[in-house]
Amino acid sequence: MTPPPLTLSLASPEATADLARRLGALLHPGDSLLLEGDIGAGKTHFARALIQSLLPVPEDVPSPTFTLVQTYEGAPGEIWHADLYRLSDIGEIEELGLTQAMEEAICLIEWPDRLGDLAPPTALRLHFAAVADSEDARLLTLDWTGSGWATRLAPLQETFQ
Amino acid sequence: MAQKLTVLGLESSCDDTAAAVVRQGGQGAEILSSVVYGQTELHSAFGGVVPELAARAHAEKIDLCVAEALDRAGLTLGDLDAVAVTAGPGLIGGVLAGVMCAKGIAAATGLPLVGVNHLAGHALTPRLTDAVSFPYLMLLVSGGHCQYLIARGPEEFTRLGGTIDDAPGEAFDKAARILGLPQPGGPSVEAEAAKGDPRRFRLPRPLLDRDDCNLSFSGLKTALLRARDQIVTEKGGLTRADRADLCAGFQQAIVDVLASKTRRALGIYLQEAPAVPVLAVAGGVAANSAIRTGLETVCADLGVQFTAPPLKLCTDNAAMIAYAGIERFARGEQDDLTLAARPRWPLDRQSPALLGGGKKGAKA
Numbered sequence: 001m002t003p004p005p006l007t008l009s010l011a012s013p014e015a016t017a018d019l020a021r022r023l024g025a026l027l028h029p030g031d032s033l034l035l036e037g038d039i040g041a042g043k044t045h046f047a048r049a050l051i052q053s054l055l056p057v058p059e060d061v062p063s064p065t066f067t068l069v070q071t072y073e074g075a076p077g078e079i080w081h082a083d084l085y086r087l088s089d090i091g092e093i094e095e096l097g098l099t100q101a102m103e104e105a106i107c108l109i110e111w112p113d114r115l116g117d118l119a120p121p122t123a124l125r126l127h128f129a130a131v132a133d134s135e136d137a138r139l140l141t142l143d144w145t146g147s148g149w150a151t152r153l154a155p156l157q158e159t160f161q
Numbered sequence: 162m163a164q165k166l167t168v169l170g171l172e173s174s175c176d177d178t179a180a181a182v183v184r185q186g187g188q189g190a191e192i193l194s195s196v197v198y199g200q201t202e203l204h205s206a207f208g209g210v211v212p213e214l215a216a217r218a219h220a221e222k223i224d225l226c227v228a229e230a231l232d233r234a235g236l237t238l239g240d241l242d243a244v245a246v247t248a249g250p251g252l253i254g255g256v257l258a259g260v261m262c263a264k265g266i267a268a269a270t271g272l273p274l275v276g277v278n279h280l281a282g283h284a285l286t287p288r289l290t291d292a293v294s295f296p297y298l299m300l301l302v303s304g305g306h307c308q309y310l311i312a313r314g315p316e317e318f319t320r321l322g323g324t325i326d327d328a329p330g331e332a333f334d335k336a337a338r339i340l341g342l343p344q345p346g347g348p349s350v351e352a353e354a355a356k357g358d359p360r361r362f363r364l365p366r367p368l369l370d371r372d373d374c375n376l377s378f379s380g381l382k383t384a385l386l387r388a389r390d391q392i393v394t395e396k397g398g399l400t401r402a403d404r405a406d407l408c409a410g411f412q413q414a415i416v417d418v419l420a421s422k423t424r425r426a427l428g429i430y431l432q433e434a435p436a437v438p439v440l441a442v443a444g445g446v447a448a449n450s451a452i453r454t455g456l457e458t459v460c461a462d463l464g465v466q467f468t469a470p471p472l473k474l475c476t477d478n479a480a481m482i483a484y485a486g487i488e489r490f491a492r493g494e495q496d497d498l499t500l501a502a503r504p505r506w507p508l509d510r511q512s513p514a515l516l517g518g519g520k521k522g523a524k525a
Contacts, residue, residue, distance in 0.1 A: 039335055040383040044326065059507065063327050063379075065334070066305040067175070069252060071504050095216065097254065135387060 004150070005143040006157055012136045016042055017049035019140070019156070024050040026152050029077035032102050032120050034112035037128030042138050046128070047081050047108045054079060054106075064110070069096055071105075078105040084114035093118050124149055166491060167193075167236070168243045169266070170483025171227065173219040173259035174251025174279045180226035181479035182234040182241075183289070185487045190289050194233035195480040198222045216254025223262045230479070238270050243495065245486020248276035249503030256502040264498050273495040275486040280508045282481035284312050287441035289484040290470040294437060298430040298465075300423060300456075302328055302444025302475075309374045309426040310508060311433070315488035320509040321426045322374025329415055329452075330445045332378035336411050339386050340404050347445050350408045354451065357402070357409030362388050364414040366421075374426045376418060385411050412451055419446065420455040427463050438465040443475045 010016045027033075033050075035043040048061040054074035064070045064083040072079040080101045084093075093099060093115060101107055102120050112119055124144050131137040142153065165186045172179040177199030184191050231237060246263035249256050260276075267274040284301055287293040299310045299318075307330075308323030327335070330347060337346030342353060364384045367377040385407060392403050399407075423440065431438060440460050446452050447469035460467040474480060489495070 038386075039338060040379075040386045045379065048326070059505070060306075060323075062305040062324075063331055064305065065331050066328070067252065071253075095254075096252075135383075 004145075005141050006153060008140045008142070008156075010138045010140055011134075013042070013045060016046055016138060016140075020046045020049035021053040022156060023153075024053045026156075027054075027076060027106050029105055030103060032107040032109060032123040034115075034119060034123050034125045035108060035110045035128070036112060036125060038130070041128035041130060043110045043128055044083075046126070047110070050108065051079055051081060069098070074106060076106065080105050080107045080109075082107065083110040085111040087111075087114045090114070090116050090118065122146055122148065164491075166242045166487050167240060168245050168275070168483045168486045168490065169227065169230065169238075169241050170277070170479040170481070170486055171223060171244070171246040171259040171263050172279070172282070172477060172479040172482045173223055173255045174247045174249065175255065175477050177477045178219045178222040178226055178258075179477065179479035179482075180223070180230035181483050182230050182236060183480055183483035183487060185484075185491070189292050190484055190487065192289075192480045193236070194230045195478055196226050196230045196233065197478055198226055199477075216252075216258050219255045219258035220261075223258055226479075227262065227266070238266065238272070241270075241272055243273040243275050243486060243490045245275040245277050245483050245490070246500075247279045247282065247482050248496075248500055249279065249506040251279055251504065253502055253504045256504070260500060260502045264500065268498060273490065274497065274500060275490050275494070276496045276500045277482050277485040277489065278316075278506050278508060279477075279482070280306070280506070281316065281318070282485045283443050283475070284310055284318060284508065285315060285485045285488060286443055286470045286474055286481045287439070287468055288488070289481060290474060291441075291468050293439050293441060293468060296430070296433060296435050297439040297441055298426060300419075300426075300440065300442045300444075300446070302330060302442075302446050305331060307376060307444075307446075309422070311430055315485065315492065318508040320512040321429055322376070322422070324376040324378060325368075326377050326379035327382065329376075329378060329419065332382055332415065333445075333449075335382050336385055336408070339382070339389060340399075340407060342404075342408075345445075347449060350412060351449050351451070353405045353408035354412040355409075357405030357407070359406075359409040359413035361406040362410035364388065364410050366414055366418050369418060369421055372425075374422050374429070376422055378415070378418075381411065381414055412449070416451050416455040419452055420459050423456055424459045424463070427459065427465055431463065431465070438463075440465050440467050442467070442469045445472070445475070447475070448472050 051061045064081050070081045127141040129139045167184045170181045179197040181195040182193040244263045244266050246259050296313045307328040309321040311319045333350050334346035342349040367380045457467045
């Protein structure tokens with residue numbers, strides 16, 4: 001198995017959504033995905049596709065920028081979708097209940113740099129970057145520590161390479 | 162409503178903590194007091210509004226809010242007919258703080274308890290401020306939501322469509338971030354746009370070709386980013402004129418999308434032949450004069466009255482909660498002490514969810 005990071009080329013928003021759904025199928029409570037990348041890189045698009053693929057009853061997945069956290073009842077367990085951009089103090093992470101959620105729920109966290117030391121060491125980091133000559137394509141880099149993700153991500157890697 | 166009703170409302174589902182007293186009499190509804198303890202004036206170093214997200218902060222302030230609201234109204238708990246409280250949707254800790262406080266008041270005084278949907282509070286505000294009759298069409302913008310609703314009754318709403326990704330207010334905030342303008346983005350982008358040429362940058366109008374009432378603004382944000390980067394690559398930076406033109410092009414795209422989708426939503430609403438057709442717009446979008454003019458023009462074309470409640474009653478407040486409580490209570494509805502806080506509570510559970518995403522979502 002290739003050591004991290006794993007880089008995937010996503011040609012379109014559909015390809016991003018497709019990857020999100022396939023990654024979603026691998027998740028269980030206690031998994032955190034840290035979604036990094038500039039504004040417009042596709043973090044929320046990815047999160048929305050992933051969440052919707054895990055909802056037994058379809059519902060809206062609005063951007064969490066205003067509300068900070070949106071929670072959902074997913075088939076595998078509770079899903080938290082957070083956008084930490086507006087946070088000003090690390091103490092607010094605890095107040096939000098995010099520390100506990102990272103242990104018990106599936107967490108998708110945008111702007112995770114705000115987590116500082118609270119970022120779970122077992123989290124999967126996904127970095128989205130625009131591609132210079134294409135409006136639709138994105139380069140996605142997955143990074144992790146520990147062995148668990150390598151095994152779980154192996155099927156994805158085979159499809160994309 | 163012949164009977165006079167005086168209701169205390171509590172709101173703690175978002176950033177702000179609020180309490181208000183509203184009285185419904187023969188002459189309509191009157192706001193006796195409306196107190197909001199918030200931080201919306203403060204802006205973080207990163208842009209955006211500093212969130213007052215701590216449940217503890219709501220819990221500490223809600224009692225003081227209630228005391229001040231009663232004091233300003235010149236009333237005591239004994240003068241009230243009921244206590245209304247936001248029971249969702251929202252951050253669960255905040256909602257709980259309000260619900261627990263309302264339950265405490267109800268238990269101590271014997272006053273009836275009325276749980277209110279926060280979104281219903283926003284959606285009923287045109288009745289509080291302008292005594293609008295059902296059914297009316299509502300463009301409701303709140304907390305990341307942006308939706309077209311036909312309001313048929315205090316708890317009967319039909320969603321015609323809404324944003325499949327970002328809300329317009331969020332698009333303005335992010336445009337300001339992209340262009341280095343101060344937060345909140347609505348007023349600062351509007352001020353720049355007034356100096357710019359909306360025709361220089363032709364930004365996309367997402368979903369305009371689709372025959373529905375759904376909106377998408379995420380792709381517009383990305384297009385703005387691309388346009389900015391292209392100028393920076395060509396010239397090594399942005400001039401003030403470039404920035405003003407980008408703002409103008411961006412705002413014009415939003416105006417066009419909202420005007421076009423509003424026209425479509427009004428078409429559906431008008432098929433029901435309402436006696437006095439009304440479009441009510443709640444939220445910051447109505448504060449943007451270009452958007453407001455665009456919507457007023459569509460209404461004038463179709464013979465529909467336009468109304469936009471004052472901005473301070475479109476942002477989170479408790480007067481709307483007290484009023485929504487009056488509407489429920491007047492119909493004989495109330496809750497007991499088992500009232501639960503609900504993080505998710507869509508106004509319309511019949512219409513399908515907005516799935517968004519993919520080519521249709523991100524692109525025009």
